Amino acid sequence: MLKKCNICGHIFSALTNRVKYCSEICAKHKKYYKQKPILKKICKKCEKIFYTRRSDKIFCSSKCKNKYHYIRTDDIKTCKECHKLFPTGKKYQIYCTKICYLKAKNKRNKKEYQERRRHNGP
Incomplete structure (x- = not known):
């Protein structure tokens, strides 16, 4: 059965219907391609720039998160x-x-x- 590789587009012969990649190299690249993009964000507490793959992350560290949530007020x-x-x-x-x-x-x-x-x- 001839199939097209999901990564490189190469046509290859597959033994079963479940095979999606032409080689182990392409299968390993799958992990890289499935990763979420790295986002540039600004910490809500210290206002420093940090990078993350999570879109819901708003603090650069747990230290900043704790300081933000336990602010002393006057x-x-x-x-x-x-x-x-x-x-x-x-x-x-x-x-x-x-x-x-x-x-x-x-x-x-x-x-x-x-x-x-x-x-x-x-």
């Missing part, structure tokens, strides 16, 4: 427990102190306990 927020304004250095901080955090946690736990008792009985 926001003024309102405490969810005592409603006082406080400066925060963390993006996800919602209580001004550990004391307020523990008060809120105790309130939540007490509410949950009362709900369980109401549904399950004394």
Whole structure:
């Protein structure tokens, strides 16, 4: 059976229908041709140029990714427990102190306990 090589276009005789390449060299070139193109990108954190084959990659390294996602902020927020304004250095901080955090946690736990008792009985 005569077939055309998928890489070089050479006509060759194949023993089975599954053969796609005329030689081992062409078969090895398949890997090279199937690779995605190298993309030139700019890191979202450090703004350096880096090269990748992944189109969804936006950071040059895991170090830059971690720095970007854990940025310290200098926001003024309102405490969810005592409603006082406080400066925060963390993006996800919602209580001004550990004391307020523990008060809120105790309130939540007490509410949950009362709900369980109401549904399950004394």
